[in-house]
Amino acid sequence: MFNELLKERLLDAHLEFFRKDKKKFLIHRILYAVIVAMLYAMVIMVIKMPIWLIGFPAAFFIGWKFAYLKLLSTKKNIDIKNSFLFPQFLQSFIALLPSSGNVYQTLKATLNYTPDPLDKELIKLIQKIENGNDRNAYLAFADYIGSSEAYMVMNMIYQFSEQGVEKESIQELERYIQNLQENKVDELIQHKMNASDKFGLFPILISLFLVIGFAGVIFMHYMTNVTDALNTMPK
Template sequence: MVEVFTEENKKMYLEYLKVNEEKFFSKRILTAVIFAIAYTVIIMMIDNPWYLIGIPFIMVFGYKIPYIELISFKKRSEILNQYMFPNFLGYFVALLDTQGNVYQTLKATTQYINDPLKSEVENLINKLEENNVDNRDAFLEFAEYIGSSEAHMIMNLIYDFTEEGINKNDLIELESMISKLQENKTNEYIRYSASSMDKHGTPMLIYGMLYVFIFSALALTGYASSLL
């Protein structure tokens, strides 16, 4: 809840989700204006101008909604990436024999995976093509994007493949790590799906109920005033 008011991680969320800051700001302003207009229309219907003092609060509420959505999208994207990562690795290992090297295998996997992970894999490929970028850093940045300790270990191992070649023992180790990761992440995703409504839907539910309550109270007050 504090995060909604401070917005201390806004820049990080925008960068992670690749959202244009200017467009995001425009969306916030538009949402605030729409809420203000809707509120004003209701005030005009109940014919009580005193309630116009609530417009700034309603606009702030509308202004915050896109940021609440941003937090929700960030969390959902993180969960999706961690769930899709083992599938990507499965394709990587399956294609490694036919493609011959890590770079070609990474390129081949992109036709089997979807966004948001696909965009980041393509970003990794682009970095590997640049001479001024250290390959290890590129792999570690990708692991950082996935955001798990397993990702760091696996991407380190894949980086070693690019430098030292692929040997049977390392490949067996990689397959074992992927198999364990797939099992763990599948179980985590099931638990997340079961609890996500309670964990992330509650704030939006509270805001929605508050919104309905305020407008209902105003409408009832206006109706009661008209009877007197």
């Protein structure tokens, strides 16, 4: 993400994904940059160290990048959420397929069990199918999920819609979905473990910072006393 933050090669794609106007986004970037730069300048004036004004361009640059960083973070959170919602969506689809009769009706029934934000994209898929059962509609849904597994599964579902549903094909899809769900559960467990490790470091770092700061204050206090004592000694 850091590399993309610097180069911004996918800026247009992200703006299109969030349906953001490019001019409005530019205005937001300028506002963030000005605010951060002004806050930086105010801090420099308060501490009365004008030499640090040399960092003013860096503060402006950080503010300029902040809007895109926020966009990237939001997109990453959506992608992570969808990666876990997609297997759940598939499980609902498989469970409802025998009783719904066909792919279109099953997708409509699955909508009731699909949470946000995936439900909005599912509505788009259903609307596209109503205008014509095109493979690209299914692949567009897979593109929103953004994984190779999604492309494979949605292509299989499209085949169901065109050629009918066979028992062997459903069983194959069920096995694939089961493996996908297990992998996502393992990934979620690992993600939470990593998050716990990271959060566990914060108290240690804070404690270390406080200890070092306290030691530094004591050291400066005694050094001041020693300096004063040396200055008052007769020469």
